[in-house]
Amino acid sequence: MPRLDLTASAADLTRAICDIPSVSDDETALADAIFDAVSALPHLEVHRDGDTIVARTNLGRAQRVAIAGHLDTVPINDNLPTRDIDVDGEAFLWGRGTVDMKAGVAVQLKLAAELVSPRVDLTWLWYDHEEVEASRSGLTRLAQTRPDLFAADFAILGEPSGGEVEGGCNGTLRAIVRTRGARAHSARSWMGQNAIHAAAPILARLADYRAAEVPVEGLVYREGLNAVRISGGVAGNVIPDLCEIEVNYRFAPSRDAAEAERHVREVFEGFEVEITDLAEGARPGLDAALAQEFVAAVGAVPRAKYGWTDVARFSALGVPAVNYGPGDPMLAHHDQERVPVAEIVAVERGLRAWLTSH
Amino acid sequence: MPRLDLTASAADLTRAICDIPSVSDDETALADAIFDAVSALPHLEVHRDGDTIVARTNLGRAQRVAIAGHLDTVPINDNLPTRDIDVDGEAFLWGRGTVDMKAGVAVQLKLAAELVSPRVDLTWLWYDHEEVEASRSGLTRLAQTRPDLFAADFAILGEPSGGEVEGGCNGTLRAIVRTRGARAHSARSWMGQNAIHAAAPILARLADYRAAEVPVEGLVYREGLNAVRISGGVAGNVIPDLCEIEVNYRFAPSRDAAEAERHVREVFEGFEVEITDLAEGARPGLDAALAQEFVAAVGAVPRAKYGWTDVARFSALGVPAVNYGPGDPMLAHHDQERVPVAEIVAVERGLRAWLTSH
Numbered sequence: 001m002p003r004l005d006l007t008a009s010a011a012d013l014t015r016a017i018c019d020i021p022s023v024s025d026d027e028t029a030l031a032d033a034i035f036d037a038v039s040a041l042p043h044l045e046v047h048r049d050g051d052t053i054v055a056r057t058n059l060g061r062a063q064r065v066a067i068a069g070h071l072d073t074v075p076i077n078d079n080l081p082t083r084d085i086d087v088d089g090e091a092f093l094w095g096r097g098t099v100d101m102k103a104g105v106a107v108q109l110k111l112a113a114e115l116v117s118p119r120v121d122l123t124w125l126w127y128d129h130e131e132v133e134a135s136r137s138g139l140t141r142l143a144q145t146r147p148d149l150f151a152a153d154f155a156i157l158g159e160p161s162g163g164e165v166e167g168g169c170n171g172t173l174r175a176i177v178r179t180r181g182a183r184a185h186s187a188r189s190w191m192g193q194n195a196i197h198a199a200a201p202i203l204a205r206l207a208d209y210r211a212a213e214v215p216v217e218g219l220v221y222r223e224g225l226n227a228v229r230i231s232g233g234v235a236g237n238v239i240p241d242l243c244e245i246e247v248n249y250r251f252a253p254s255r256d257a258a259e260a261e262r263h264v265r266e267v268f269e270g271f272e273v274e275i276t277d278l279a280e281g282a283r284p285g286l287d288a289a290l291a292q293e294f295v296a297a298v299g300a301v302p303r304a305k306y307g308w309t310d311v312a313r314f315s316a317l318g319v320p321a322v323n324y325g326p327g328d329p330m331l332a333h334h335d336q337e338r339v340p341v342a343e344i345v346a347v348e349r350g351l352r353a354w355l356t357s358h
Numbered sequence: 359m360p361r362l363d364l365t366a367s368a369a370d371l372t373r374a375i376c377d378i379p380s381v382s383d384d385e386t387a388l389a390d391a392i393f394d395a396v397s398a399l400p401h402l403e404v405h406r407d408g409d410t411i412v413a414r415t416n417l418g419r420a421q422r423v424a425i426a427g428h429l430d431t432v433p434i435n436d437n438l439p440t441r442d443i444d445v446d447g448e449a450f451l452w453g454r455g456t457v458d459m460k461a462g463v464a465v466q467l468k469l470a471a472e473l474v475s476p477r478v479d480l481t482w483l484w485y486d487h488e489e490v491e492a493s494r495s496g497l498t499r500l501a502q503t504r505p506d507l508f509a510a511d512f513a514i515l516g517e518p519s520g521g522e523v524e525g526g527c528n529g530t531l532r533a534i535v536r537t538r539g540a541r542a543h544s545a546r547s548w549m550g551q552n553a554i555h556a557a558a559p560i561l562a563r564l565a566d567y568r569a570a571e572v573p574v575e576g577l578v579y580r581e582g583l584n585a586v587r588i589s590g591g592v593a594g595n596v597i598p599d600l601c602e603i604e605v606n607y608r609f610a611p612s613r614d615a616a617e618a619e620r621h622v623r624e625v626f627e628g629f630e631v632e633i634t635d636l637a638e639g640a641r642p643g644l645d646a647a648l649a650q651e652f653v654a655a656v657g658a659v660p661r662a663k664y665g666w667t668d669v670a671r672f673s674a675l676g677v678p679a680v681n682y683g684p685g686d687p688m689l690a691h692h693d694q695e696r697v698p699v700a701e702i703v704a705v706e707r708g709l710r711a712w713l714t715s716h
Contacts, residue, residue, distance in 0.1 A: 170545060187666065189569075191688075248595065306546050
């Protein structure tokens with residue numbers, strides 16, 4: 001089993017854990033290495049549930065902060081092992097997982113080992129299956145079996161945010177908008193009803209849709225309503241009797257699930273709408289005292305997070321949560337995924353400064 | 359090998375050849391049985407090319423008529439063996455191939471055996487692979503290797519026409535109309551360009567399209583322009599960069615291929631159009647003297663054929679051709695495919711009356 005040296009630099013540790021591939025469903029080798037390394041640290045109480053590992057200090061501090069990161073990546077596409085590269089004179093670590101989100105995990109592992117006496121009690125969470133259906137996530141499982149381990153006054157997700165603090169996140173809704181018709185031979189099309197033609201107003205409404213920009217607790221959340229898939233048709237000589245358009249609505253955290261659904265049903269009024277996936281966003285939570293101290297300590301200007309992340313899971317449990325991690329989120333899942341080494345160092349410094357200040 | 363009794367009734371012969379399954383690619387058993395049966399007839403000169411069989415009289419008549427039918431069917435779907443059924447008091451033969459087009463072939467086989475001295479010389483053609491790409495059709499092959507066998511003054515295709523005479527056929531064109539965009543994460547949709555939304559005007563033009571009704575030599579051909587398939591999308595969280603709509607244009611036989619293509623490109627002006635399939639129709643050819651005699655003899659009122667059939671192949675070789683066969687074309691390829699026994703008898707009588715009149 002590979003051994004991890006948690007006293008190495010965060011960049012070296014990033015390289016080491018990226019080079020232990022951990023595509024969703026295949027996180028065990030990395031989880032084993034982490035479990036082994038943190039179990040050796042006497043200041044941490046360590047739990048393991050499948051490939052999710054929780055390590056906690058129990059210093060009797062007045063407050064507790066949860067800091068979390070997922071271990072899995074999207075599939076490798078010829079982008080491992082990692083490489084050191086130089087882009088316009090800036091040093092990067094290149095390869096799958098460097099951005100999403102092993103640099104963040106490496107910083108967490110290093111600080112988990114180093115900070116034996118932080119200003120708040122800490123709960124470190126490293127979990128499996130973030131890049132797949134939410135129902136398979138290690139956090140979903142743990143929230144059911146050990147909700148007590150989520151107890152915290154504030155949470156930080158190490159998702160890539162370019163070293164900035166990204167507050168909250170948009171919610172996401174997926175729906176199938178459907179038209180139906182009647183099949184006929186295309187040589188006698190007037191005997192049928194063309195379901196694809198019937199979808200014309202759906203696409204027109206999508207094309208004309210103007211997404212809102214919604215201020216929530218001082219941050220502005222930009223929404224979006226988009227077709228992500230369309231399908232219809234039986235054969236080259238048959239009038240199609242079904243057309244399905246999958247739409248994805250990203251909605252500001254000030255709207256709840258019911259409001260998001262109502263909005264989508266209104267936009268597609270007159271058509272069959274089936275909601276297939278719905279997750280509320282998270283308010284930025286930056287009015288919490290700990291959050292304000294955190295933002296001040298790391299010297300960041302908070303901005304809104306658009307993509308859904310597990311901050312929403314903490315938020316739903318009443319724990320204000322933000323994203324703070326190295327790496328450009330636009331490069332997550334990218335074949336040229338790469339993280340600036342200086343950003344890894346900056347996030348490490350920011351977290352250390354806050355967690356050790358008094 | 360099953361033996362065919364060409365002196366049986368046309369209905370019994372239909373049943374016998376339907377119960378020798380002959381889905382495209384699997385016509386050999388039926389072709390063998392037919393070759394065996396017609397080879398025993400001294401008044402016919404028989405050729406075989408793969409699973410296509412040609413049987414000709416050589417009586418020195420002033421005129422020659424080609425009468426053709428295909429041997430293959432679309433796939434069986436729990437609808438063989440054949441059954442005798444009764445619908446509202448009318449006797450039907452039910453099962454795959456009864457309509458498209460073994461009842462027509464059975465009538466042809468019976469008359470090929472019986473008519474030793476018809477009023478015109480006859481060329482009977484039974485061929486393979488009609489239900490698949492035109493390039494694989496036995497007629498395509500034969501037209502290249504033995505064009506002399508197509509020589510005729512008039513041709514009759516036994517395709518189902520409900521016992522009526524259906525003249526000519528519409529042409530058919532298929533094209534892909536394409537929109538392109540730029541991928542982005544759907545949480546930041548404004549970074550991309552949605553190709554599915556961009557297809558809105560294409561569907562609107564299709565929905566608004568009013569198909570022409572075009573008179574050609576006394577028959578009216580109804581056209582049609584339809585989407586038959588649509589596809590687009592990458593994943594549930596990605597703005598799609600491509601949307602493809604397959605359209606099928608059925609056009610009157612007065613338009614040639616270039617005119618059909620020009621029309622489709624005009625309708626979708628401003629969009630990428632790729633023509634993927636294009637076959638001209640056939641003029642009804644009912645002004646030919648033999649055609650007029652035929653229509654009078656069988657006592658039918660000619661109407662336009664909408665679906666493309668091999669009449670177009672004869673028409674392209676300068677041979678006027680019509681469809682005349684038992685069975686409702688709406689039931690072709692249907693799982694409840696069934697032919698009225700009385701229609702088999704009527705078509706047999708019609709053909710016999712004309713071919714033996716003087």
